[in-house]
Amino acid sequence: MTEAPPLAVYVHWPYCARICPYCDFNVVRDRGQMEQAALAEAIVRDLMGQAALIGPRRLTSVFFGGGTPSLMRPEWAGRIIEAARRLWPSAEPAEVTLEANPTDAEAGRFRALAQAGITRLSLGVQSLDDAALKFLGRNHSAAEARRAAALAGSIFPRLSLDFIYALPGQTLDHWRASLREAIALGPEHLSPYQLTIEAGTPFERAVRRKVIEPVAEDASADLYELTQEMLGAAGFEAYEVSNHARRREARSVHNMAYWRGWDYLGVGPGAHGRLAAETGRLALEGETKVADYIASVEETGIGCRAPETLKPRQYALERLLLGLRGHEGVPLADIAPLNIKPEKINDMVLGGLLVRAGGRLMATARGRCLLDHVTSNLIR
Numbered sequence: 001m002t003e004a005p006p007l008a009v010y011v012h013w014p015y016c017a018r019i020c021p022y023c024d025f026n027v028v029r030d031r032g033q034m035e036q037a038a039l040a041e042a043i044v045r046d047l048m049g050q051a052a053l054i055g056p057r058r059l060t061s062v063f064f065g066g067g068t069p070s071l072m073r074p075e076w077a078g079r080i081i082e083a084a085r086r087l088w089p090s091a092e093p094a095e096v097t098l099e100a101n102p103t104d105a106e107a108g109r110f111r112a113l114a115q116a117g118i119t120r121l122s123l124g125v126q127s128l129d130d131a132a133l134k135f136l137g138r139n140h141s142a143a144e145a146r147r148a149a150a151l152a153g154s155i156f157p158r159l160s161l162d163f164i165y166a167l168p169g170q171t172l173d174h175w176r177a178s179l180r181e182a183i184a185l186g187p188e189h190l191s192p193y194q195l196t197i198e199a200g201t202p203f204e205r206a207v208r209r210k211v212i213e214p215v216a217e218d219a220s221a222d223l224y225e226l227t228q229e230m231l232g233a234a235g236f237e238a239y240e241v242s243n244h245a246r247r248r249e250a251r252s253v254h255n256m257a258y259w260r261g262w263d264y265l266g267v268g269p270g271a272h273g274r275l276a277a278e279t280g281r282l283a284l285e286g287e288t289k290v291a292d293y294i295a296s297v298e299e300t301g302i303g304c305r306a307p308e309t310l311k312p313r314q315y316a317l318e319r320l321l322l323g324l325r326g327h328e329g330v331p332l333a334d335i336a337p338l339n340i341k342p343e344k345i346n347d348m349v350l351g352g353l354l355v356r357a358g359g360r361l362m363a364t365a366r367g368r369c370l371l372d373h374v375t376s377n378l379i380r
Helices: 031-054 073-085 110-116 130-135 142-155 174-184 202-208 217-233 254-259 290-300 314-321 330-337 341-348 366-370 369-377
Strands: 005-015 058-066 095-102 120-126 158-165 189-194 237-239 244-245 263-267 273-275 280-285 354-359 360-363
Touching: 005 031, 005 254, 031 290, 058 073, 058 254, 073 110, 073 280, 095 110, 095 158, 095 217, 095 254, 110 142, 120 142, 130 142, 142 158, 158 174, 158 217, 174 189, 174 217, 189 217, 217 237, 217 366, 237 254, 254 263, 254 314, 280 314, 290 354, 314 330, 314 369, 330 360, 341 369, 366 369
Parallel strands: 005 058, 005 263, 058 095, 095 120, 120 158, 158 189
Antiparallel strands: 189 244, 237 244, 263 273, 273 280, 354 360
């Protein structure tokens, strides 16, 4: 009997108590419980509707992102988890991750969220410096972050801490001290992300007005290399550009589904999905506005718009951009529609940016540092 293909499920919870100035995700300010309850119900119905379309699968992971899903009632999370497990049974327990902010109020929900079925918490610490947190528009303090990390570590089987670095004016010494403290908190997984200035955000407008100045490219590279050096020395493997795990078991199963090109389903306002079909690779996107998403589920049974069939080159480009981020790289067969000239790959292999082995193309440590340069040159 053929085993059902793997499936990851992404659940988008768009509500935030405060919207950060660097964020370009589909988020809204926290609203009343009536709308949120209706959204939770719509997400469960959307899962059921999409399950009827795609058939049997083996559930590998559920990921609650946002927004701030730790603001949702634990019983709502529990209903969504139970529905996903029932619709796509798996012999192995699926990883269930939830993103949380380390405010004292949200930390008070941790035990209830674990009881609801959350097995992995991704805690958005972002910084352990109060001045940096204020700059980033966060609504927690460094002390709250330390308390939340300690509490989460005692409750959840898996814990990941997120940090943002390469802030304007940040020095190597400052980031070195921050990394030391992050490591000392004892997580098995760390995700340090460089600050990026996204179009349409308050930070982008501040850059245009010259209120803030982004870190220069060379300085960003130095901060990245320091990150790899310190986390590597502390026993963390960089299995993706911004993801470091102490052990194989600590890696994010859900995120690896993206980098491997597996199927994933998206539910919730604006959530994206990618599914294999006879016609090709389908790209799905949920209705962006909360009210429109709920209405779509009520009218059609699913919350996504009409799927788009990706052209072979579109899918190959996605595979290249996502696959090279991970340590496993990307199968050369997956990027064949890009018609990359062999000499381009050879030049980057000789330049120490890429490795070609076992029918796959992988970025070296140096290549990951220059990944935008590598990918743009390959597809130019």
